Amino acid sequence: MMAFCSTDLQFRFVNRPLADWFECPRSQLLGRSIKDVMNARTYETRRPLLEAAAKGQRQLFVAEFHHPTRGLLTTRSEYIPHYDARGEIAGIVLVIQDVSEQRSTEIALRESEARFRRIADSAPVLMWVSRKDGSRDFANEACREYFGDTVVDDPRSDWTDRIHPDDRGRVVETIRSAREKGTAYDLIGRLKTREGEYRWLHAVGQPRFDPEGNFIGHIGTASDVTGTKEAELELRREVADQQGELAQTEARFQAVFESLEMVGIMALDGSYLEVNRSVVEGLGITIEEMRGHKPWEIAAFAPFDDSKEKLVDMVERAAAGESVTGEMTIRTIEGDNQIMVTIKPVTDADGKPLFLVGEGRDVTELKIAQDQLRQAQKMEALGQLTGGIAHDFNNLLTVVVGGLDLIAKRVEDEKLKRYAENALSAAERGARLTGQLLAFSRTQRLEVAPVTVGRLIEEMRPLLRNVLGPGIEKQFDFQDQDMKVMADSTQLEVAILNLAINARDAMTDGGLLRFASRRVTVSEDHELEPGDYIELSIADTGEGMPQDVVDRAFDPFFTTKEVGKGTGLGLSMVYGMARQSGGTARIASMPGEGTTVLLYLRNADDKDEGRGVPVSGSLKPRCDTRGKKVLVVDDDEQVRSYICASLDESGYAFAEAADGETAMKLLKQFEPDVVILDYIMPGRSGAEIAAAMLEKDPDLPILFVSGYNETDAIREAAPDAALLAKPFRPDALDAAICDLLGD
Structure with missing residues (x-):
């Protein structure tokens, strides 16, 4: 301008x-x-x-x-x-x-330089700015305190003579090369302080460039690492001293490693680096045959494609940092076993996987025990289900049987009478079916008493001979001919006959059927209480069963026979009888190797088992019913109506109640001579109602009607009560009442 x-x-x-x-x-x-x-x-x-x-x-x-x-x-x-x-x-x-902008820039630059100097002088580390030729533009106060005034006040003073002779050549060459190339440097060396002491410094230099990109020198920092370096040297000495201890530690580790069940160390791709003795002894191969090979390449896994696929997936996931557990089948020298395998990574300080550790645990016996427990739980659930169904069906049959009986007695037409009797016969077959269901559910009524097994089977020989035919050889092997079990002799006989028939059907071309018994003591079992038992085994040489059929053999209505050749309730009855008698039943079978059914029954100690509830049902002549009053208590309206109709037919006066509250009111108002009680009812059970009534009238005759086996509960609530099994005919009801009235 x-x-x-x-x-x-x-x-x-x-x-x-x-x-x-x-x-x-x-x-x-x-x-x-x-x-x-x-x-x-x-x-x-x-x-x-x-x-x-x-x-x-x-x-x-x-x-x-x-x-x-x-x-x-x-x-x-x-x-x-x-x-x-x-x-x-x-x-x-x-x-x-x-020149305002230029002036501002100059002022800012001077202020920046001043700030840098203030920061540098207050920094705890040594800082300097050097030119390309090595002379210094700046050195902070920490440099003055460390090396003296000359280094700070004389930019061209030589500092290389301060470097320890053992480090001088390396340090000087590193810095010279960095200046020549215009690159950074990072080094550790010993330098002499103003007091004449050599101390370790860690120096880092970063290159400086002008606006055109030309190298103009370095800006450097250095920190005293004497403590760290001396600790490092001391650590090296300690490491050297600990070589002997490390050898001992390795020996201890090897001892622990070999004592574990099955352990292998693998590379990240799954290749075995090391395995312990348990692995090679279990698989029947050498360590050398396993090293360098992946698990799925080893013969133990070859027959099982699913195990190989699972192992590949587990190794990949473990190599990615995940701890993985899976169950698989392998072939050991003892056979095909179930193994629970865990593969987990061993990582460095940053969490990066270095190698893998695989652990194997044989869970074959555990799986067998778990399967047995699941089977027992399934049978328990099925028992509860079938018992409930049978109870409800018994109520229906009670009405059907009673109604048909009344019809058959009243009609004059012979044709109609025959129809009613045929229907009555079918209904009673239905009652037998519910009895089989109740046997499986362990709620049928059993007369449990000491039974001599050898004598029972001896008495069954003629029957077994007829049932089995000449093509089947029979063998009897009893540890003691006089061994006794706690069971219902009739139901035990039916169970043995059922098992014999099943064995006969499995040996179409003849074979051997072996009956054996022995004493066993049970300490731990998921179904049996600890104690002494008699094991009764019935083994055939038939075609056997696969495991999936064995697992379902005790299920109600499950059968492998042709349509019309069986109900599927035979083995269910056997199982229910054994469980209700305080024992259990089990099956061992394989295709082509026959089947063995094992009955475990409590060992009888010849003690009196106590009296049961008297079970009425025999037909007696009708007694004098004039003026006799009966209170009927049942929640099922149809059953209640049928009983009342039967009572009316017999000439009794009656009152009815659907629940305990109503029954207690009628007890006072109606003053019955006999009370007929259903056992299973919503709210208060029949036993609870009976106990309450007997508190009011201790001599009150009570007749329980039920399809369940509740003798213990009934005996406790009403020791003198009688029990009539559902379904029943009017004559049986009349006879039971007469028994209670003493007529």
Whole structure:
């Protein structure tokens, strides 16, 4: 920007850049005094300089300028005297440059340098800035305290003589190479302090570049790592001292490693690095045959595709950092066993997997025990289900049997009478079916007493001979002919006969059927209480059964026989009888190897088992019913109606109640001679109602009617009560009442 003013300081020429800078047209500047254009404060600082220039003294300066709109600026100004042809001063040439931005940059740079120095001087580490030739532009106060004043005050002082002789060559060469290449350096060495002590320093230098990208030196930092380095050296000495201890530790580890069940160490791809003795002894191969091979490449897994696929997946997941557990089948020297395998990674400090550890545990026996428990739980659930169904069906049959019996007695037409009797016969077959279901559910009524097994089977020989036929050889092997079990002799006989028939059907071409018994003591079993038992086994040489059939053999209505050849309840009855007698039944069978059924029954101790509830059902002549009152308590309306109809037919007066509350009210109002009670009812059970009634009238005759076996509960609630099995005919009901009345 340029202008020319006269010696009286009036503008005679102004170029366009200067006019634009003043933000004023040139025409308005020409002829005006500089004083009028400048801020008063600015003019006062410029006036002496202008006057000196007007006297012939050239002026060059940098100063602040108060711009009318842009505020405080910085300008570089030159005032040059202008002479005319006569050599006299004709005016002043003004050359002005706005250096505000440059000035701000310089100020910022100086402030930045000052801040850097303050920060560097307060830093706990040594800091310096060096040039390309190695001389120093700056060293902080930490350097002064560490090395003395010379290093800080003399930028060209040589510091290499401070380096420990053992480290000097390496340190000097590292820094020289970094200067030559313009790269960073990172090194550790010993340097002598101002006190003359050698200390370890960790130095890092980062390269510096000018705006054009040329290397101009390094900025470096160094920290005292003497403590760390000495600790490292001490650690190395300790490591050397501990080599002997490490050998002992490895020996202890090897001892533990070999004592574990099955353990292998694998690479991340699954290849075996090491396995313990249990693995190779169990699989029947050597360690050398396993090293370098993956688990699924070993013969033990070859027959089992699912095991191989599972192992591949487990190794991949473990190599990714996951701990994985799975169950699989392998072939050992003892046979095909179930193994629970766990593969987990061993990681470094950052969690990165280094190798894998595989552990195997033989769970074959555990699986067998779990399967047995599941089977027992399933049978228990099925028993509860079938027992409930049979109970409800018994109620229906009670109404059907009783109704048909009443019809058969009342009709005169022989044809209708025959129809009723046929239907009655079918209903009674249904009653036998529910009896089989109740036998499975262990809720049938059993007369449990000591039974001599050998004598029972001896008495069955003629029957067995007829049932089995000449093609089947029979063998009897009793540990003791006089062994006794706690069982219902009739039901045990039926169970043995059922098993014999099943064995006969499995030996179509003849074979051997073996009956055997022995004493066993049970300490732990999921179905049996600890104690002494008699094991009665019935084994055939028939075709056998696969495991899936064995698992379902005791299920109600399950049969492998042709349609019409069996109900599927035979084995269910056997199982129910054994469980209700305090024992259990089990099956061992394999295709082509025959079947063995094992009955475990409590060993009889010849003690009196106590009396049961008298079971009425024999037909007696009708007694005198005149004036006799009977209270009927049953929640099933149809059963209640049938019993009342039978009582009416026999000439009894009766009242009925559907629940215990109503029954207790009628007991007081009706004053019955006999109470007929259903055992299973919602709310208060029949036993609870009987106990409450006997508190009111201890001599009250009570007749329970039920399809369940509740003799213990009935005996406790009403010791003199009688029990009539559902379904029953009117004559049986009449006879039971007469028994209670003593007529």
